[in-house]
Amino acid sequence: MAVSAEDPNLFDPFGIGNATNEWCCLLKAAQEMRDSDQEMMETLMEPDGPDPVTLSPESAAKLRSIAKLMRSLDLDPVAVRTRHPEAMRQLEAACLGCQNRSRCARALWAGTAADTYRDFCPNAVRLDQLRNA
Template identity: 50%
Template sequence: MSTPACKSDPFDAFGIAATMEGWRCMLKVARELRDVDAEMMDTLLDAHASGGMAQDRDAADKVRSLATLMCGLHLEPEALRRSRPEIVRELEAACLGCAERARCTRELRGGTAADTYPEFCPNAARLDGLREA
Protein backbone atom coordinates (compact mmCIF):
# COMPACT_ATOMS: atom_id res chain seq x y z
CA MET A 1 0.00 0.00 0.00
CA SER A 2 1.43 3.39 -0.96
CA THR A 3 1.26 6.52 1.12
CA PRO A 4 -0.71 9.50 -0.17
CA ALA A 5 1.39 12.22 -1.87
CA CYS A 6 -0.20 14.95 0.21
CA LYS A 7 0.61 13.40 3.57
CA SER A 8 2.19 16.04 5.79
CA ASP A 9 5.47 15.65 7.61
CA PRO A 10 4.71 14.85 11.28
CA PHE A 11 7.75 16.91 12.35
CA ASP A 12 6.77 19.93 10.23
CA ALA A 13 3.05 20.30 10.75
CA PHE A 14 2.93 23.88 9.44
CA GLY A 15 5.14 23.32 6.34
CA ILE A 16 7.86 25.61 7.63
CA ALA A 17 10.71 23.45 6.28
CA ALA A 18 9.28 23.48 2.75
CA THR A 19 8.70 27.23 2.92
CA MET A 20 12.26 27.83 4.14
CA GLU A 21 13.64 25.68 1.32
CA GLY A 22 11.68 27.75 -1.20
CA TRP A 23 13.05 30.99 0.25
CA ARG A 24 16.58 29.56 0.24
CA CYS A 25 16.28 28.76 -3.47
CA MET A 26 14.94 32.23 -4.27
CA LEU A 27 17.77 33.89 -2.34
CA LYS A 28 20.34 31.81 -4.22
CA VAL A 29 18.88 32.91 -7.56
CA ALA A 30 18.76 36.55 -6.39
CA ARG A 31 22.46 36.40 -5.42
CA GLU A 32 23.39 34.95 -8.82
CA LEU A 33 21.46 37.69 -10.60
CA ARG A 34 23.09 40.35 -8.42
CA ASP A 35 26.54 38.95 -9.30
CA VAL A 36 25.77 38.98 -13.03
CA ASP A 37 24.44 42.55 -12.77
CA ALA A 38 27.51 43.61 -10.78
CA GLU A 39 29.86 42.18 -13.43
CA MET A 40 27.99 43.96 -16.23
CA MET A 41 28.04 47.19 -14.22
CA ASP A 42 31.80 46.85 -13.71
CA THR A 43 32.26 46.46 -17.45
CA LEU A 44 30.12 49.51 -18.21
CA LEU A 45 31.81 51.57 -15.48
CA ASP A 46 35.22 50.69 -16.89
CA ALA A 47 34.04 51.87 -20.28
CA HIS A 48 32.57 55.02 -18.72
CA ALA A 49 35.84 55.82 -16.94
CA SER A 50 37.49 56.25 -20.32
CA GLY A 51 34.82 58.54 -21.84
CA GLY A 52 31.31 59.98 -21.87
CA MET A 53 27.76 58.76 -22.34
CA ALA A 54 28.16 58.13 -26.07
CA GLN A 55 30.94 55.73 -25.24
CA ASP A 56 28.67 54.02 -22.71
CA ARG A 57 26.07 53.40 -25.42
CA ASP A 58 28.79 52.18 -27.77
CA ALA A 59 30.13 49.86 -25.08
CA ALA A 60 26.67 48.45 -24.41
CA ASP A 61 26.14 47.95 -28.16
CA LYS A 62 29.45 46.11 -28.45
CA VAL A 63 28.61 43.87 -25.50
CA ARG A 64 25.21 43.11 -27.08
CA SER A 65 26.93 42.35 -30.37
CA LEU A 66 29.25 39.93 -28.60
CA ALA A 67 26.27 38.16 -27.02
CA THR A 68 24.55 37.96 -30.41
CA LEU A 69 27.66 36.49 -32.02
CA MET A 70 28.04 33.99 -29.21
CA CYS A 71 24.44 32.86 -29.64
CA GLY A 72 25.08 32.47 -33.36
CA LEU A 73 28.01 30.21 -32.48
CA HIS A 74 25.77 28.14 -30.18
CA LEU A 75 27.47 29.46 -27.04
CA GLU A 76 25.33 30.59 -24.12
CA PRO A 77 26.60 34.00 -22.94
CA GLU A 78 24.71 34.06 -19.63
CA ALA A 79 25.65 30.49 -18.72
CA LEU A 80 29.28 31.31 -19.51
CA ARG A 81 29.03 34.52 -17.46
CA ARG A 82 27.91 32.46 -14.46
CA SER A 83 30.43 29.65 -14.85
CA ARG A 84 33.50 31.54 -16.11
CA PRO A 85 33.10 35.29 -15.53
CA GLU A 86 36.81 35.97 -16.10
CA ILE A 87 36.53 34.67 -19.68
CA VAL A 88 33.51 36.89 -20.34
CA ARG A 89 35.40 39.92 -19.00
CA GLU A 90 38.29 39.15 -21.39
CA LEU A 91 35.86 38.78 -24.31
CA GLU A 92 34.10 42.04 -23.44
CA ALA A 93 37.39 43.91 -23.02
CA ALA A 94 38.59 42.76 -26.45
CA CYS A 95 35.21 43.67 -27.94
CA LEU A 96 35.32 47.14 -26.37
CA GLY A 97 38.70 47.75 -28.00
CA CYS A 98 37.66 46.45 -31.43
CA ALA A 99 38.19 48.68 -34.44
CA GLU A 100 35.95 46.59 -36.74
CA ARG A 101 32.62 47.74 -35.28
CA ALA A 102 31.07 48.60 -38.65
CA ARG A 103 31.93 45.24 -40.17
CA CYS A 104 30.76 43.38 -37.08
CA THR A 105 27.41 45.16 -37.19
CA ARG A 106 27.06 44.52 -40.93
CA GLU A 107 27.88 40.82 -40.57
CA LEU A 108 25.54 40.38 -37.59
CA ARG A 109 22.66 42.11 -39.42
CA GLY A 110 23.32 40.07 -42.53
CA GLY A 111 23.38 36.81 -40.57
CA THR A 112 26.89 35.96 -41.75
CA ALA A 113 28.91 36.77 -38.61
CA ALA A 114 29.04 33.14 -37.45
CA ASP A 115 30.87 32.30 -40.69
CA THR A 116 33.07 35.36 -41.10
CA TYR A 117 34.04 36.39 -37.55
CA PRO A 118 37.50 34.74 -37.76
CA GLU A 119 38.41 37.32 -40.44
CA PHE A 120 37.85 40.39 -38.24
CA CYS A 121 36.93 39.57 -34.63
CA PRO A 122 39.60 40.09 -31.95
CA ASN A 123 37.85 37.35 -29.96
CA ALA A 124 38.02 34.75 -32.73
CA ALA A 125 40.64 32.55 -31.03
CA ARG A 126 38.89 32.73 -27.64
CA LEU A 127 35.50 31.96 -29.16
CA ASP A 128 36.94 29.04 -31.11
CA GLY A 129 38.46 27.73 -27.90
CA LEU A 130 35.10 27.96 -26.15
CA ARG A 131 33.39 26.17 -29.02
CA GLU A 132 35.89 23.31 -28.83
CA ALA A 133 35.64 22.97 -25.04
Protein backbone atom coordinates in the same frame (compact mmCIF):
# COMPACT_ATOMS: atom_id res chain seq x y z
CA MET B 1 -3.06 43.84 -74.79
CA ALA B 2 0.54 44.29 -73.61
CA VAL B 3 1.28 45.45 -70.06
CA SER B 4 3.87 48.18 -69.75
CA ALA B 5 6.40 48.48 -66.94
CA GLU B 6 4.60 51.59 -65.70
CA ASP B 7 1.31 49.72 -65.13
CA PRO B 8 0.72 48.40 -61.63
CA ASN B 9 1.04 44.73 -60.90
CA LEU B 10 -2.15 43.11 -62.20
CA PHE B 11 -2.22 40.68 -59.29
CA ASP B 12 -1.53 43.36 -56.66
CA PRO B 13 -2.81 46.68 -58.02
CA PHE B 14 -2.73 48.41 -54.63
CA GLY B 15 0.79 47.29 -53.64
CA ILE B 16 -0.39 45.30 -50.64
CA GLY B 17 2.26 42.63 -51.15
CA ASN B 18 5.11 45.15 -51.07
CA ALA B 19 3.64 46.93 -48.07
CA THR B 20 3.27 43.62 -46.22
CA ASN B 21 6.90 42.70 -46.94
CA GLU B 22 8.11 46.07 -45.68
CA TRP B 23 5.97 45.75 -42.55
CA CYS B 24 7.40 42.29 -41.83
CA CYS B 25 10.95 43.68 -42.14
CA LEU B 26 10.10 46.46 -39.68
CA LEU B 27 8.62 43.98 -37.22
CA LYS B 28 11.70 41.78 -37.44
CA ALA B 29 13.99 44.77 -36.79
CA ALA B 30 11.85 45.84 -33.81
CA GLN B 31 12.00 42.30 -32.37
CA GLU B 32 15.80 42.22 -32.71
CA MET B 33 16.08 45.58 -30.96
CA ARG B 34 13.81 44.41 -28.14
CA ASP B 35 15.85 41.22 -27.72
CA SER B 36 19.09 43.21 -27.66
CA ASP B 37 17.72 45.61 -25.07
CA GLN B 38 16.51 42.74 -22.88
CA GLU B 39 19.84 40.98 -23.15
CA MET B 40 21.72 44.15 -22.28
CA MET B 41 19.59 44.64 -19.18
CA GLU B 42 20.27 41.06 -18.12
CA THR B 43 24.00 41.57 -18.67
CA LEU B 44 24.02 44.79 -16.67
CA MET B 45 22.12 43.19 -13.80
CA GLU B 46 24.57 40.31 -13.42
CA PRO B 47 26.93 40.66 -10.47
CA ASP B 48 30.09 40.22 -12.55
CA GLY B 49 28.79 42.25 -15.49
CA PRO B 50 30.14 45.60 -16.65
CA ASP B 51 29.45 48.68 -14.55
CA PRO B 52 26.34 50.33 -16.09
CA VAL B 53 27.36 53.76 -14.80
CA THR B 54 30.58 53.86 -16.84
CA LEU B 55 29.15 52.24 -19.98
CA SER B 56 28.80 54.61 -22.96
CA PRO B 57 26.12 53.94 -25.60
CA GLU B 58 28.84 52.84 -28.05
CA SER B 59 30.32 50.46 -25.48
CA ALA B 60 26.88 49.05 -24.72
CA ALA B 61 26.34 48.45 -28.44
CA LYS B 62 29.68 46.63 -28.68
CA LEU B 63 28.76 44.40 -25.74
CA ARG B 64 25.44 43.61 -27.38
CA SER B 65 27.40 42.63 -30.50
CA ILE B 66 29.61 40.13 -28.67
CA ALA B 67 26.55 38.58 -27.04
CA LYS B 68 24.76 38.37 -30.39
CA LEU B 69 27.83 36.84 -32.02
CA MET B 70 28.07 34.32 -29.19
CA ARG B 71 24.44 33.30 -29.69
CA SER B 72 25.05 32.90 -33.43
CA LEU B 73 27.81 30.44 -32.47
CA ASP B 74 25.45 28.55 -30.12
CA LEU B 75 27.19 29.97 -27.05
CA ASP B 76 25.03 31.29 -24.20
CA PRO B 77 26.54 34.58 -22.95
CA VAL B 78 24.90 34.23 -19.53
CA ALA B 79 26.15 30.66 -19.11
CA VAL B 80 29.66 31.67 -20.20
CA ARG B 81 29.62 34.56 -17.70
CA THR B 82 28.52 32.17 -14.95
CA ARG B 83 30.94 29.33 -15.73
CA HIS B 84 33.89 31.36 -17.06
CA PRO B 85 33.65 34.92 -15.70
CA GLU B 86 37.28 35.74 -16.52
CA ALA B 87 36.85 34.54 -20.12
CA MET B 88 33.75 36.70 -20.45
CA ARG B 89 35.63 39.74 -19.12
CA GLN B 90 38.39 39.10 -21.68
CA LEU B 91 35.82 38.78 -24.47
CA GLU B 92 34.15 42.04 -23.45
CA ALA B 93 37.47 43.88 -23.09
CA ALA B 94 38.60 42.79 -26.55
CA CYS B 95 35.22 43.72 -28.00
CA LEU B 96 35.31 47.16 -26.38
CA GLY B 97 38.70 47.82 -27.98
CA CYS B 98 37.70 46.45 -31.40
CA GLN B 99 38.16 48.64 -34.47
CA ASN B 100 35.97 46.45 -36.72
CA ARG B 101 32.59 47.44 -35.28
CA SER B 102 30.98 48.27 -38.63
CA ARG B 103 32.13 45.01 -40.22
CA CYS B 104 30.90 43.08 -37.21
CA ALA B 105 27.54 44.87 -37.26
CA ARG B 106 27.10 44.16 -40.99
CA ALA B 107 27.92 40.48 -40.53
CA LEU B 108 25.54 40.17 -37.57
CA TRP B 109 22.77 41.96 -39.47
CA ALA B 110 23.29 39.80 -42.56
CA GLY B 111 23.41 36.61 -40.51
CA THR B 112 26.89 35.72 -41.78
CA ALA B 113 28.86 36.43 -38.60
CA ALA B 114 29.06 32.78 -37.56
CA ASP B 115 30.82 32.01 -40.85
CA THR B 116 33.05 35.09 -41.11
CA TYR B 117 33.94 36.20 -37.55
CA ARG B 118 37.41 34.63 -37.79
CA ASP B 119 38.26 37.17 -40.50
CA PHE B 120 37.72 40.24 -38.31
CA CYS B 121 36.92 39.44 -34.67
CA PRO B 122 39.67 39.92 -32.06
CA ASN B 123 37.81 37.31 -29.99
CA ALA B 124 37.92 34.57 -32.63
CA VAL B 125 40.45 32.40 -30.78
CA ARG B 126 38.67 32.77 -27.42
CA LEU B 127 35.31 32.03 -28.99
CA ASP B 128 36.67 28.94 -30.71
CA GLN B 129 38.12 27.77 -27.38
CA LEU B 130 34.75 28.22 -25.69
CA ARG B 131 32.99 26.39 -28.51
CA ASN B 132 35.38 23.44 -28.19
CA ALA B 133 35.26 23.34 -24.38
